[in-house]
Amino acid sequence: MRTIGHFIGGREVEGQSGRFADVFIPMTGEVGAKVALASAAEVRAAVENAKAAQPAWGATNPQRRARVLMKFLELVQRDFDSLAELLAREHGKTIPDARGDIQRGLEVVEFACGVPHLMKGEYTEGAGPGIDVYSMRQPLGVVAGITPFNFPAMIPMWKFAPAIACGNAFILKPSERDPSVPMRLAELMIEAGLPEGILNVVNGDKEAVDAILDDPDIMAVGFVGSSSIAEYIYSRGSSNGKRVQCFGGAKNHMIIMPDADLDQAVDALIGAGYGSAGERCMAISVAVPVGQVTAERLVEKLVPRVESLKIGPSTDTTADYGPLVTKAHLEKVKAYVELGIQEGAKLLVDGRNFTLQGYENGFYMGGCLFDHVTPGMRIYKEEIFGPVLSIVRAHNYEEALRLPSEHQYGNGVAIFTRDGDAARDFAAKVNVGMVGINVPIPVPIAYYTFGGWKRSGFGDLNQHGPDSIRFYTKTKTVTSRWPSGVKEGAEFVIPTMN
Numbered sequence: 001m002r003t004i005g006h007f008i009g010g011r012e013v014e015g016q017s018g019r020f021a022d023v024f025i026p027m028t029g030e031v032g033a034k035v036a037l038a039s040a041a042e043v044r045a046a047v048e049n050a051k052a053a054q055p056a057w058g059a060t061n062p063q064r065r066a067r068v069l070m071k072f073l074e075l076v077q078r079d080f081d082s083l084a085e086l087l088a089r090e091h092g093k094t095i096p097d098a099r100g101d102i103q104r105g106l107e108v109v110e111f112a113c114g115v116p117h118l119m120k121g122e123y124t125e126g127a128g129p130g131i132d133v134y135s136m137r138q139p140l141g142v143v144a145g146i147t148p149f150n151f152p153a154m155i156p157m158w159k160f161a162p163a164i165a166c167g168n169a170f171i172l173k174p175s176e177r178d179p180s181v182p183m184r185l186a187e188l189m190i191e192a193g194l195p196e197g198i199l200n201v202v203n204g205d206k207e208a209v210d211a212i213l214d215d216p217d218i219m220a221v222g223f224v225g226s227s228s229i230a231e232y233i234y235s236r237g238s239s240n241g242k243r244v245q246c247f248g249g250a251k252n253h254m255i256i257m258p259d260a261d262l263d264q265a266v267d268a269l270i271g272a273g274y275g276s277a278g279e280r281c282m283a284i285s286v287a288v289p290v291g292q293v294t295a296e297r298l299v300e301k302l303v304p305r306v307e308s309l310k311i312g313p314s315t316d317t318t319a320d321y322g323p324l325v326t327k328a329h330l331e332k333v334k335a336y337v338e339l340g341i342q343e344g345a346k347l348l349v350d351g352r353n354f355t356l357q358g359y360e361n362g363f364y365m366g367g368c369l370f371d372h373v374t375p376g377m378r379i380y381k382e383e384i385f386g387p388v389l390s391i392v393r394a395h396n397y398e399e400a401l402r403l404p405s406e407h408q409y410g411n412g413v414a415i416f417t418r419d420g421d422a423a424r425d426f427a428a429k430v431n432v433g434m435v436g437i438n439v440p441i442p443v444p445i446a447y448y449t450f451g452g453w454k455r456s457g458f459g460d461l462n463q464h465g466p467d468s469i470r471f472y473t474k475t476k477t478v479t480s481r482w483p484s485g486v487k488e489g490a491e492f493v494i495p496t497m498n
Contacts, residue, residue: 004035004179006203007186008046010196016042021176021205026092026323027313029361035179038204043171043211046200050142050169051217053197058139058167062116065165069113071192076106079188083181087153088314090178092323092363093276095314098153105157107446108464115165118469131481137473139167140219140243144212146233147182148225149175149325150279150385156182158450159222160199162468164189172201173212177325179203213237220471222463223247224281226383227409227455234458245459245471247452249383250411253286253404254440255426257397257417258294264438265416266301270320272414272440273389274309274367277321278333281456282412282434282441285384286373287391288400295393299348299371306349306367306389313359323363324386330363333386337368340379340390345370351387375403383409397422405431411452414440433457 004023005014015036023033038046057065076083080102087098112118121135145159152174160170174182179201186201202208212218213236220243223233227248237244254272256265272284287302289295312319324330334352341347351366365387373380373390380390394400404413414436415426423437433452436442444450444465451462461471 001031002033004033004183004203006036006038006042006046007183007199007201008197009049009200010190012183012187015203023090023177023179024326024363025089026325026363027089027315027359029327029363032090033180035176035203037176038202038208038211040207040211043202043204043208044215046171046202047142047215047217049197050171050200053195054139054141054167054169057164057169057195057198058141060167062119062165062167065167066113066115068189068193069109069161069165072189072194073106073109073113075188075192076102076185079184083153083184086184087178087181088322090180091149091152092314092325093279094312094319094322095317097276097321098314101151102153104151104443105154105161108158108468109161111446111464112161112165112468115162115469118466119166119473121475127479128481130484131479133477133479135475135477137166137469137475140472140474141168142171142217143168143220143472144171144173144218144222146173146209146212146221146223146225147175149177150276150281152178152181153185155224156185158464158468162464163472164194164198166469166472168472169198170200171212171218172199173204173208174201176203176205209233210236213242214240216240218242220244222471224463230458231455243471245461245463247281247457247463248455249409250281250283250452250456251286251380251383251407251409252282252284252412253288253392253407253414254284255394255400255404255413255415255417256287256289256294256298257415257419257422258291259418260294260416261418262297262301266298266305268414268416268440269302269389270305270309274306274321274387277324277365278387279325279385280441282443284414284440285389286380286403287389288394288403289391290394290397290400292393295391299391302369303348306369309367309387311354311356311364311366313356313362321387324365325363327363329385330365333365333384333388336379336382336384336386337388340370340373340377343377343379345373345377345379345390381408401426401430405429408454409452409456410454411456412436412442414438414442
């Protein structure tokens with residue numbers, strides 16, 4: 001059986017801790033590989049390697065750093081098919097969905113290729129008598145990213161591309177559930193010309209995470225995962241003096257107004273609610289029809305669509321979605337469905353008993369649809385992260401606006417309407433970080449920033465876009481005056497522009 005180690009100093013190295021985790025093939029339920037779980041000492045070795053390599057990389061001019069990323073883009077395009085197949089095999093998402101995972105990551109790499117412009121500082125000539133003032137952005141040094149299982153290509157690239165473009169060395173701790181694609185991306189970065197040690201990958205669990213959070217030479221940490229772990233990482237990392245950005249769970253609502261194109265709304269709900277088996281932090285998991293008539297029409301159209309979802313192995317390019325990532329997660333999602341029944345929600349479509357001929361041991365689940373879910377239920381309050389959509393009926397627009405605004409999570413939200421005034425009012429007032437208007441999954445394009453509010457995000461700066469450059473750099477401001485402008489005698493008051 002294949003054993004996956006770590007990627008340190010430009011090559012894969014064997015794990016030394018003696019601890020390993022199973023890497024499953026979700027479509028069959030088999031164990032496909034063993035991945036080493038790093039000890040604190042192994043994390044420290046990766047940090048020391050990165051620390052030694054970073055000064056020379058930071059001193060490399062930004063245009064040359066960008067050229068490495070440009071070559072990396074070329075190499076990923078060359079290997080796109082094999083990367084998508086590898087990703088689908090370990091995660092469970094379909095190959096077309098895996099391709100989207102990779103492409104979304106590449107778009108941030110493309111953005112990071114503009115780093116020569118993005119890192120430019122400011123300059124003011126004659127700010128005072130003979131005084132010029134200018135600022136510059138400089139890399140932090142060694143930084144780290146802790147990334148989740150659900151986007152094993154996209155989110156690592158969201159993290160390491162801007163960090164490395166800015167001149168930092170990067171320690172990546174990907175999910176131990178699907179580590180092969182992050183390891184392969186590191187290999188491609190070396191092939192693209194990245195110096196050894198600038199991108200190191202350590203696979204591991206909580207021991208590796210804590211070692212990253214406690215290491216004095218790691219200046220910043222980015223994380224994506226559940227809110228409870230995001231809060232832990234933010235608290236522990238910040239208390240150790242690090243810059244930290246953490247993105248957690250979500251409960252994304254989609255408001256369906258009475259004037260909405262209902263066929264368009266149903267198409268959006270099916271794709272955004274059940275795509276990738278619901279294992280997306282931007283998945284729509286709550287449908288909010290406004291008014292009784294809208295709700296009844298929505299249910300009438302939605303039920304047969306959920307019942308006819310095509311679930312298949314990751315290799316089936318015609319499948320709507322594939323298996324969940326592990327058996328443990330499958331059982332957790334099923335338990336939420338049972339909880340919803342106990343709480344009094346009406347289960348209109350029950351996909352818990354779905355099986356796929358020839359893949360009976362795979363981690364499959366059919367689509368589930370609840371109606372008459374209320375805000376007091378746990379299936380509404382908590383993130384399920386599976387193919388489960390809940391309908392929460394709202395009497396009017398004001399109630400529909402309150403639901404996502406008052407929820408503990410504030411990642412994404414969408415409204416479907418033909419009324420421009422209602423859409424504009426909703427976008428301005430809703431207490432959520434990313435808003436879609438007739439767009440079900442409002443993930444911003446790469447040159448805008450991605451980030452949720454409330455318990456969906458911890459920290460002041462978001463992912464990708466201009467915030468990523470701010471997060472991975474520190475600003476230095478220089479005030480200069482040359483002898484010809486210096487007055488004689490000491491000055492004992494604070495300098496001003498007078």
